[in-house]
Amino acid sequence: MEEEFVMIDLDEVSRHIEIPSDAPYTLSGLDTLNPVLTIDGKIKLVGEYIETIGTCLAFSEKEEVSASENQMPHKKIIEPVAKLHKILKFRLAALDNDDGETKTNNL
């Protein structure tokens, strides 16, 4: 299976809204230069692609739970996940743009 990864950057948005965990999301416009991310049906974000400075390495962190050794302290296992050069930076969508895009989608 061929895989590619993109980093979604919400730092710009986190100052205005709080992103809940385990919320439903819809990501549309992936075939365009400005995808739209809708979180929990309320928050609309418009994204644009940015190149990384250097390389962005993603690592996953899993908590090791061994049933047979309960007395052992829990340790995290780090695994490299991806090497990516693309960042999708999102910002809050303006009302006009939102309406415009909605109409476009309808057409």
Added chain:
Amino acid sequence: MGIIENGTISGNLPSKEAFVVHYPGYPSSISRAVETLGGIQGITTARESTSNKLELHFRPEDPSAHPAYGERRHCNGFLLKISKEDVKKDSLPESQPVISTSDACLPEVRPALCADIVARVSESYCFDGMVDYQHVIPIHADIAQQKKRKWMEVKSLAGKNDLMDMADEDVMMLLPQFFSPKDRPDNLVLRLPVTSSPKKKDEELTQNLYEIDIGPVFAIDFSVKEIPKILKWEDYIVPTSNQWKWQVAVSALFEERPVWTRDSIVQRLLDKGLTCTHHMLNRFLLRAAYYFSGGPFLRFWIKRGYDPRKDPESRVFQRMEFRVPPELKGYCDSNATNKSKPSWDDICAFKVFPFKCQTFLQLFELDDEYIQQEIRKPPKQTTCNYKTGWFSEALLDNLRLRVAVRFVSVFPEPGFEDVFKSIQEEFERSEKTRIQKDALQPSQRNHQETTKDMKKCKNTNKEKDDDVNADEDSEDLDDEYEEAANDDDISISSHGYGDMENNSRTYLQGLFNRFPSSASALYGSANDDNDSDGEYPIYEQESNALDDDEEDDE
């Protein structure tokens, strides 16, 4: 994984956590990048560490490589995964939506793009510091740029194989150079230089003390009202230092007696085994003493706080000079370059003939019974005279001739008995003259001295003398020549000082008589009523003043 339909996917935000490292470079592979970050173990250690630092060694094989530090930061992000499933050959381009729509009835045949948000990114490591110099071959940089540019097009998703090939070629070459010991930029504030050396502080303190407390001590005018006061040098000399021992020795001499010649001080210090430079001795002397620029104690070091002009007992410390007779000057010329000079004690004891044409002595130090008896007789003057001090002019002349007799008697070369006899006879005549003058009535002598004081007022030149401690003998020779020239000038200008024609004519006649090299005219013929003896020392002293001015200019 959700299939992208009309460019849209749906799902729930994941709870799975991940972190990212904004790696400042283009590693050839993920494994190489992990290696430069210290391996999985190093990353794990950094994650658990409280320093929030992740070390990056661009050259992990180089033990001396300087690490760059990544700083942990909080961030809000997600990781979007895009994949392609069921890769099959399809002649139709995927980007055409119309064709895709028309083929929707056959989904199992065509490839499908899937996308999903797979992880939440809450932390990242950023490298903001400076790093070692990094050299990247331009062709590799270009490949990296091209690879990036393709991301702007959807087609790049289909070029997976090409990307892998480019990744292999993206080799980073590093030069092993140490750029800077500093890791992060820093603001520097320039501060005023601080003298941390205690030695410098002591020197500054000493200099200030010199300027403030010591005051004028060199060549003080004889008519000054106040003399330098006693200096408490113990306040700024460390008792354990070498200077302390020196200063104690010098100050002790002035407790022994208040007036010294420099030559005698040097001799006494040498007898104690103390030797130092000319400059250092001056420093020790000025802390304990001072000297006048003229008068009967000319350039003698006088104890601070002691005024010889007010103490008649200081008469025994007055200055006396000896000038080598012209007939004997050849001896001094031949010994001008003689390095083995006679000791000061031997000179004061009249054991050797001096090498210099002019020697300044202190009456107190002369080993001569006649002189010591005469200077210890009760003083007959109530004030200290600039020219003769506490003594009368006749007495000083008598003592000067006594010194000459003693020195000529020890002249080492034979054949000069006539010179000795001549000086001896002159000494005996001066003794008679002195006795007769002493018998004069006090009122008459006061009148004569008043006349002499008036002459002194007309003399605008201050009485000065050569430096007793001339360093080079050649300078002495030059001084002698200058003195000769000055004598001529003075003899011409003497007309302006003649109050009495008889005295002037008699003096000039005596001067003419001395021109022939006759031994009998060595010190001039002195009659009972002749005042020319009084004129002689004045002009000699004036010539010394001129020489001294020139030395001061240098």
